[in-house]
Amino acid sequence: MQIKPHPSHSRTATWLLLATGALALAGCASKPAQGYGAAEQNIAAQAQQQMESAEQATQVDPQKTYLNLIAQMQQAQQWYASLAHADAFERQYGSNPEIRLKRADAQRNTGQPQLAETNYRALLGDADSNTQARAHRGLGLLYAGQKRYAQAVTQLEMARQINPIDADVLADLAYTHMLDGRLTAASLPILQAAQLAPSNARVQLNLALYWLASGEQHQASQLLQRLRQPQAKNTPPLIDETSVQTLQSQLISIEQAARARAAATDTAPAIARQPPLGAMRTVVIDQQPAAPSRIDIVQAPSDSTPAPPQ
Numbered sequence: 001m002q003i004k005p006h007p008s009h010s011r012t013a014t015w016l017l018l019a020t021g022a023l024a025l026a027g028c029a030s031k032p033a034q035g036y037g038a039a040e041q042n043i044a045a046q047a048q049q050q051m052e053s054a055e056q057a058t059q060v061d062p063q064k065t066y067l068n069l070i071a072q073m074q075q076a077q078q079w080y081a082s083l084a085h086a087d088a089f090e091r092q093y094g095s096n097p098e099i100r101l102k103r104a105d106a107q108r109n110t111g112q113p114q115l116a117e118t119n120y121r122a123l124l125g126d127a128d129s130n131t132q133a134r135a136h137r138g139l140g141l142l143y144a145g146q147k148r149y150a151q152a153v154t155q156l157e158m159a160r161q162i163n164p165i166d167a168d169v170l171a172d173l174a175y176t177h178m179l180d181g182r183l184t185a186a187s188l189p190i191l192q193a194a195q196l197a198p199s200n201a202r203v204q205l206n207l208a209l210y211w212l213a214s215g216e217q218h219q220a221s222q223l224l225q226r227l228r229q230p231q232a233k234n235t236p237p238l239i240d241e242t243s244v245q246t247l248q249s250q251l252i253s254i255e256q257a258a259r260a261r262a263a264a265t266d267t268a269p270a271i272a273r274q275p276p277l278g279a280m281r282t283v284v285i286d287q288q289p290a291a292p293s294r295i296d297i298v299q300a301p302s303d304s305t306p307a308p309p310q
Contacts, residue, residue, distance in 0.1 A: 079109040097131045133162040149180035167197035171206045178254045181261030201238040213254045
């Protein structure tokens with residue numbers, strides 16, 4: 001026998017269902033807006049931000065473009081031209097730390113050491129730590145060029161402390177130690193620089209120089225052979241024959257410095273235990289010349305000073 005529900009019971013159940021649904025809707029209404037509408041608003045906002053960023057990226061900054069042009073001149077060793085353009089830049093846009101650094105670099109490389117030193121020192125108190133580090137490095141290179149190696153090391157160490165992972169500063173510090181005949185002191189900074197910048201030809205050549213001066217002929221030969229090979233298809237090698245020959249002239253200066261320091265300290269020179277320079281040249285240079293490299297390689301100035309900043 002089937003029992004039929006009382007009509008009053010059906011009305012009560014229906015009312016409870018409606019009430020429960022109303023409470024659920026009320027609960028949803030109390031929460032933040034969710035769902036398609038909110039998502040569409042977020043996507044629209046993100047799209048707007050991306051569009052604005054793209055517009056900013058496509059805007060040409062004439063000052064930055066001009067600074068890049070001057071930097072390219074200096075990388076190409078066109079120091080006198082870069083100095084003239086530094087004047088033109090300041091007349092058009094005014095002075096700023098970047099152009100003042102470039103001016104000091106140009107003065108250092110155009111036989112104006114006093115002006116360069118004055119300008120570098122004026123930037124040591126700049127609020128930007130990167131500017132401070134570059135000014136210290138400039139002073140270090142300036143003093144090394146004058147063979148004031150102790151002062152050069154002090155300035156380069158300050159630059160290293162500000163930016164410990166700057167491979168150029170580390171390489172400059174190591175090279176200055178080598179020019180001062182301190183091969184042991186050059187070890188740590190040059191090994192750090194080489195691992196931080198495996199594709200930097202100047203840094204890698206300084207490592208080869210350190211190994212040759214330290215008697216590690218095999219390691220130097222292996223490194224130079226690798227640098228003379230193209231790093232990728234249709235790309236030139238990092239160094240060419242001229243770079244290797246320049247390395248040999250630098251090696252002579254460092255050998256002399258190491259002997260002089262050993263003699264001054266009355267210590268048996270480690271350089272005496274190395275093979276003759278001619279033997280080194282047989283291993284390093286007797287190879288087929290590689291294609292000329294388009295990368296700026298460290299050159300040996302007449303006074304064997306460190307290379308200018310890139």
